[in-house]
Amino acid sequence: AQTVTQSQPEMSVQEAETVTLSCTYDTSESDYYLFWYKQPPSRQMILVIRQEAYKQQNATENRFSVNFQKAAKSFSLKISDSQLGDAAMYFCAYRSADTGTASKLTFGTGTRLQVTL
Amino acid sequence: NAGVTQTPKFQVLKTGQSMTLQCAQDMNHNSMYWYRQDPGMGLRLIYYSASEGTTDKGEVPNGYNVSRLNKREFSLRLESAAPSQTSVYFCASSHGQLSNQPQHFGDGTRLSIL
Numbered sequence: 001a002q003t004v005t006q007s008q009p010e011m012s013v014q015e016a017e018t019v020t021l022s023c024t025y026d027t028s029e030s031d032y033y034l035f036w037y038k039q040p041p042s043r044q045m046i047l048v049i050r051q052e053a054y055k056q057q058n059a060t061e062n063r064f065s066v067n068f069q070k071a072a073k074s075f076s077l078k079i080s081d082s083q084l085g086d087a088a089m090y091f092c093a094y095r096s097a098d099t100g101t102a103s104k105l106t107f108g109t110g111t112r113l114q115v116t117l
Numbered sequence: 118n119a120g121v122t123q124t125p126k127f128q129v130l131k132t133g134q135s136m137t138l139q140c141a142q143d144m145n146h147n148s149m150y151w152y153r154q155d156p157g158m159g160l161r162l163i164y165y166s167a168s169e170g171t172t173d174k175g176e177v178p179n180g181y182n183v184s185r186l187n188k189r190e191f192s193l194r195l196e197s198a199a200p201s202q203t204s205v206y207f208c209a210s211s212h213g214q215l216s217n218q219p220q221h222f223g224d225g226t227r228l229s230i231l
Contacts, residue, residue, distance in 0.1 A: 009157075033217060045160075045207065045222035052217060091159060103148055103211045104175070105220060107159040 002027045002094050006108035013082045014116050020067075021077045021111045023092030031097035034068065034075045035105070040088040048090070051075065053097070079113075087115045119143050123208050123223035130198045130230045138193040138226050140208030148213030149191035150175075150220065151183060153204040160207060166191055167213055198230045 003026045013019035025034070036048040051059045051068050058066050063083075067076045079086055092108040124139045142149065147168045152160040152175075162175030166185040180202060182194045191210075195202055205227050209220040 004159075035219060043205065043225045043227075045209075047219045050217075050219060097217075103213055103218075103220065104150070104162055104165060105160075105209075107161070109157060109159040 002029075002032075002096070002106045004092050004094050004106050004108040006092055006111050008111045009109075010112045010114070012114040012116060013079070013086075015082055015084060017082055018078060018080045019082055019113065021079075021090050021092075021113065023075045023077070023108055025073050025075065025092070025094050027073070027094065027096075029096055029098070033095045033097060034066075035093040035095070036064070036066070036075075036077045037091045037093060037107075038086075038088045039091065039110075040085075045091075049077065082115050084115050084117075087113055089113075121208055121210055121221050121223035123206075123226050125226060126224065127227050128229070130195075130228065132198060132200060132230060134198050134230075136195045136198060136228070138195075138206055138208075138228075139190070140192065140223060141190045142208075142210040142221070143189065144210060144221065145188070146210035146212055146221070147188070148211045149185065150209040150211075151181075151191070151193045152207045152209065153177065153202075154207060154225070155204050163193065163206075200230050202228065203230045204228060 034051045038046045063080045089110045093105045121142045150165040151163040164183040169188045208223045211220040212218045
């Protein structure tokens with residue numbers, strides 16, 4: 001079974017600065033997908049960014065980018081030019097690429113990000 | 118632009134009462150999921166339905182039942198609620214077979230069991 005570990009329960013960043021959230025995972029599969037979801041106080045689960053394991057290029061979405069290290073099984077999220085609206089809980093998630101598994105997600109325990117002025 | 122709709126948003130139950138959480142999606146997705154979210158534990162999969170007519174247990178299925186009523190709807194039932202089932206419940210859907218597509222989540226149901 002796959003596991004996802006987020007070792008930072010809480011992080012803090014000043015507005016306009018850069019912060020990196022860590023995520024490691026354990027799997028015996030070679031093909032899979034990784035996601036970062038954001039959960040603001042409204043409780044919505046919002047997809048931030050995704051990475052296909054077979055792609056060496058790190059995914060980027062505006063101010064959000066990942067550092068995907070497949071051999072190290074590491075998938076960190078970098079938020080540049082942090083904004084007050086980035087304050088939320090961030091979850092790392094894993095999904096097998098096996099189409100027979102109905103795309104089940106395995107989540108980490110989350111990192112709460114605070115953004116200060 | 119509804120996406121995934123969950124009802125109710127909040128509910129308080131007494132121990133032993135039964136309750137059905139409703140979920141509907143309008144994105145023509147094949148697969149649907151129920152998760153629970155507890156403090157410090159992330160989201161854990163309770164049950165999922167890979168396609169209409171099928172359901173399977175996830176990581177924490179005990180005390181729950183599900184019904185995939187049709188392609189749009191996937192309900193979660195607590196037959197005899199227990200305080201340990203106090204949690205926030207999320208329904209999600211995805212294309213399923215197209216596994217590079219993300220799951221879409223509802224807004225959650227906060228359930229308290231006294």
